[in-house]
Amino acid sequence: MVPFVRAAWLLLPVLVLASAEAGARTVYRCVKGGTVSLATAPEPGSRCVAREIDDNAVALPNLWGSMGVFSGTLYEREQDGQLVYSTRDLPGSRVYLKFTVQTPPGEPAHPGLGNVGKPRLDMYPAEFKAAARRTGVDDAWLRAVAHAESDFDARAVSPKGAMGVMQLMPDVAKEYGVADPFSSGQSIHAGARHLNLLMHRYKGDLTLVAAAYNAGIGTVTRYGGVPPYAETQEYVAKVTALYELYLRAMGRKQAPERPAL
Numbered sequence: 001m002v003p004f005v006r007a008a009w010l011l012l013p014v015l016v017l018a019s020a021e022a023g024a025r026t027v028y029r030c031v032k033g034g035t036v037s038l039a040t041a042p043e044p045g046s047r048c049v050a051r052e053i054d055d056n057a058v059a060l061p062n063l064w065g066s067m068g069v070f071s072g073t074l075y076e077r078e079q080d081g082q083l084v085y086s087t088r089d090l091p092g093s094r095v096y097l098k099f100t101v102q103t104p105p106g107e108p109a110h111p112g113l114g115n116v117g118k119p120r121l122d123m124y125p126a127e128f129k130a131a132a133r134r135t136g137v138d139d140a141w142l143r144a145v146a147h148a149e150s151d152f153d154a155r156a157v158s159p160k161g162a163m164g165v166m167q168l169m170p171d172v173a174k175e176y177g178v179a180d181p182f183s184s185g186q187s188i189h190a191g192a193r194h195l196n197l198l199m200h201r202y203k204g205d206l207t208l209v210a211a212a213y214n215a216g217i218g219t220v221t222r223y224g225g226v227p228p229y230a231e232t233q234e235y236v237a238k239v240t241a242l243y244e245l246y247l248r249a250m251g252r253k254q255a256p257e258r259p260a261l
Contacts, residue, residue: 040086
């Protein structure tokens with residue numbers, strides 16, 4: 001089979017690898033360190049989920065919505081005696097091609113993403129910067145969570161009682177000494193402290209951090225990972241996508257390296 005490449009937007013702006021034969025193929029959405037790649041085989045060291053793509057589909061599924069133009073690199077490497085392709089630069093990889101693709105405007109997004117919108121760097125910049133500096137939580141990650149939780153609405157209240165920019169439940173707010181859950185500064189700082197705790201608990205695995213922030217530590221423990229709840233799985237996808245958006249908006253190509261926790 002002779003591999004060829006076609007542009008597609010599945011879980012991040014990526015190139016879908018295909019063969020010359022018609023039918024269905026499997027691609028893998030792989031998450032590592034809070035970043036997402038697409039590959040033709042599971043990536044070592046990443047958490048990967050298989051996706052079946054039908055070659056005969058009229059249009060490929062758009063799981064990320066409208067995200068503008070994205071440029072990247074497709075890499076080729078040998079794995080288990082076969083050539084595999086990925087948008088992540090893993091050891092032993094060589095550049096296969098450079099690409100630039102654009103998300104299809106106006107198409108419905110994955111239900112977990114809803115109306116993601118553009119990064120909003122103008123919202124509480126001093127508060128986010130201070131909280132990131134004090135806790136060590138990446139500013140871009142902190143903003144992604146706030147964006148997903150409340151869209152930066154300091155007066156937001158969820159049906160379950162979560163409040164403020166970071167949508168803290170009353171018991172969590174109390175644990176971190178929050179006197180006013182609708183204070184943007186108090187909410188952001190407490191949310192950063194809670195995310196820092198989760199980062200240490202899950203050794204920097206942002207997928208589990210996001211799942212626990214949404215569903216609770218006990219639920220993640222009970223299922224030994226991301227729980228099989230559509231709400232939580234969609235939330236994890238949404239925060240991961242937003243993290244990529246904020247990294248790019250802040251002029252960064254990837255998440256910072258964190259020391260072993």
